[in-house]
Amino acid sequence: MKQFFSFVKKEFRHVLRDRRVLLILFGMPVVQVLLFGFALTNEVKNTKIVIADYAKDEVSQQIITKIDASHYFDIEKNVLSNKQIETAFKEGKIKAALVFPAGFGENLSHGNKAQLQIIADATDINMSNQITAYLTAIILDYQQQNQLSKIPYQIIPEMRMLYNPQLKGAPNFVPGVMAMVLLLICVMMTAIAIVKEKETGTMEVLLVSPMKPWTIIVSKAAPYLILSLIDLIAILLLSVYILQVPVNGNIFLLLAESTLFILTCLMLGILISIQTSSQEIAMLISLVGMMMPTMMLSGFMFPTENMPYPLQLISNILPSKWYYIIVKTVMIKGAGFSAVWKETLILAGITMLLFFVSLKKFKIRLQ
């Protein structure tokens, strides 16, 4: 134990003395959370649109006011002809246009049925989908409010899109960022820290010391377990207080699952460090071998269900995929352990497997 504590103390000194490491450890999670939370969302916010109101009646005015009042859209100007709409699109000033045909309100009150047109700039497919969905939602909302007054209105927008009821992009990103940051810190930092000792020759001296090889590895990894837990808490605080994404499920379950994932990552880091002999290679493997697949295949950016079968298979062996599902289920959906026991089991299995593989490789290395 004494050896272990001397080692951990020394390891913390390394970390605290290296500004670059500190920056990666504590700057990166903050930057990532803020980047994904604010800058990189495909959330609709203050999107510029134009409105061509041929009806100019009470109903169209009410809908326009409602759209204008939401913070999702800014009405650039009211135009009167289709030509003006086209010009506005071509100039790139607006992302969408809304057209009320003449007699819109009249149709609604007499025929109980009216149509309007939403035109979106489809050069950015995701964005146009989102915009039409948001506009539709606002209109449907208006319709429902007015049904309370017992007039059976029916407004039919030409676009029909599924609607994200929370109107937020952040909930999808927080679990992904958590998986990515933990992966980066645990895998890359651990691997680099161990390989660094090999490079500087201190590993040899450690192996000649009475410390058992596995004690060396464990004491080397332990500080990163603590540091990643600190990072995890920082990400959660940021997401709750800055991104307004609450932890809906049990926080202790979330922390326990995260600790399991951290252990998986530490094992990966250790395995990489056993197999490599230079810091550059360790970093490259961690980045290309771990970060890229996590970003692309874990379901964080693109849903795994839509991938070709071989890629789906690959995604199944990624620990981050399972962790991502667990965090989404526990943190966002607020489900309990019964909902994620299968994923937990898979993650634990991967961890054990990595542990035994690195144990074996390590023994071979020593001979």
Added chain:
Amino acid sequence: MQEAVIKTDKLTKRFGDFIAVNEITFEVYKGEIFGFLGANGAGKTTAMRMLTGLSAPTSGTASVAGFDVYKQTENIKKNIGYMSQKFSLYEDLTVVENFEFYGGIYGLSKKQIKNKSDALIEGLKLQKEAKKLVIDLPLGWKQKLAFSVAIFHDPKIVFLDEPTGGVDPLARRQFWDLIYTASEKGITVFVTTHYMDEAEYCNRISIMVDGKIAALDSPENLKKQFNVQSMDEVFYQLARGAKRSE
């Protein structure tokens, strides 16, 4: 009769078809400075790795500090110190922190570590540098410190793997003063080197050629035996016949 602290008998290490160390047999006595010479690739490092418990021998027997290199490596490790050629201090830690760390992993108590490091710093006249990071010290000092760290826990034997590479003759001479001091305290010094002037400082030396020990005696006797003036020439005569090179 001198007490042998390292004994090997036909110690061999094979890597596949390649015989890195071929049946070497020698003894190292307590308190002596034993030079372990050989050209690059002659098998020095492999032999040293077997003796320090880093690598299991293929055949033959050996004991270090009275412990068997096959079964009792843990005991061996407690009784030896080691300084690698890449020198083995943490550059981003201070001198004192390095002492604390190495003292800690050898299981010394806080008080022992404090007393020892105070004494060492005074002995090396490093009071001003004690709180400095190792990276800011000159190479000669780093090597002296690495040696002090290697014998920090009072081992019976200290293994030095080309400890003085890259420093000037004066710094090397000062380093050897430390080795002599350690040897006077009864610590056996097992040292590999490329410098023939250093070989002259050893009590006895062995010269390895192609995985075998080609000569083993005191520097004086070796010079007589080969009828030459310097260790350089002894080494040259032996190494010339080597088939292996890097």
